[in-house]
Amino acid sequence: MSIVEGKVGGMSLRHALLGLLSDHPASGYDLLKLFDTSLANVWPATQSQIYTELTKLADAGLITVSTEGPRGRKEYALTDGGLAELRHWLVETPPQRTTRSDVLLRVFFLSVLTPAQGHAYLAGLAAMSAEEHDALRALHDSIDWDDGGLSVHGRIALEYGLRFNTMRREWAEWAAEQIKPG
Amino acid sequence: MSIVEGKVGGMSLRHALLGLLSDHPASGYDLLKLFDTSLANVWPATQSQIYTELTKLADAGLITVSTEGPRGRKEYALTDGGLAELRHWLVETPPQRTTRSDVLLRVFFLSVLTPAQGHAYLAGLAAMSAEEHDALRALHDSIDWDDGGLSVHGRIALEYGLRFNTMRREWAEWAAEQIKPG
DNA sequence: ACCTTACCTTCCACTATTGACATGTCGCCA
DNA sequence: TGGCGACATGTCAATAGTGGAAGGTAAGGT
Incomplete structure (x- = not known):
């Protein structure tokens, strides 16, 4: 059963972020870069979307934040819950293809x-x-x-x-x- | 720097509707069916989206409406302005691919x-x-x-x-x- | 010191999309 | 008569995604 409430099927931006963080911790900026390179053809996302989603993810306890000073870089890392959610999404929710071309x-x-x-x-x-x-x-x-x-x-x-x-x-x-x- | 600025953008649902109506007039329900068959793999759309967009399109003068009674079927037809908009979209706006898989x-x-x-x-x-x-x-x-x-x-x-x-x-x-x- | 160029985050207004719920007509058939 | 299924439209709340503006930090060159 999913840790995250709500029964919506989509929300793949969330899982894209969890997936990237499963490799190693990163800042929002790092993730933004990854989206612009590796994921550009698979799941494009903008800066505003990424930062917003990271905050939600942290609030939901799926990732942790460590700040470097009051206004500095924030590093996000996957929690056990986050990894569980990622695995849950992979194996238990059906892929839905909505390709818009x-x-x-x-x-x-x-x-x-x-x-x-x-x-x-x-x-x-x-x-x-x-x-x-x-x-x-x-x-x-x-x-x-x-x-x-x-x-x-x-x-x-x-x-x-x-x-x-x-x-x-x-x-x-x-x-x-x-x-x-x- | 490009000469042409302003809102470029998606809005392709609008053009999908105009395109379908360019063949022959149809009701919202007819269009819904077409989306579920012909366009399912290209540009999926839901019923609410289609009816909402048709209203907007009619307000913008790109299509006309003819009703059959107070609660009956409404038939939409492309206007000259609508056809012009469709052609404009085709030849003058750059395709942008945002494939999310x-x-x-x-x-x-x-x-x-x-x-x-x-x-x-x-x-x-x-x-x-x-x-x-x-x-x-x-x-x-x-x-x-x-x-x-x-x-x-x-x-x-x-x-x-x-x-x-x-x-x-x-x-x-x-x-x-x-x-x-x- | 000043400037530039990354680096890094937040917020906002807007549009698009989804998934319901609500409503009603019409013809058919048991 | 009553119900069922296809036909048909409208509206809502919530979420997802776009395209900026506006900041602040840190490092390096001139």
């Missing part, structure tokens, strides 16, 4: 444009995706995989980015074929 | 479980994905593609679902390999 939604309605416009749009989309893909692959290639250069987390996130972008690119190309005039 | 986030933190638990979790995930994939493929195969059985929208949505699930399944299998004990 702005990009896909656009392509869905491309028929309101002229064929030329639609085609140009898709070409642009494919190019953008290809760029992202190349950038990711370059990053991927620059890492010495046998040297522990990246944690398993980072490696998985990277690979996910690669695969995700490959799919997006291929899909945009396929969609372009479907809408092509003639 | 509950599933991926979970896999990201699987290391807090025992290897056996983690492995079991991934196996379950892969199985779930495979089921969805099979269901989608069955649906796909049941359609007579040469008979106009599905609009280009529906076809694209279906194909997207297929590709998305294929990717999820393959990815889950790949991730299982990475975390496998030994």
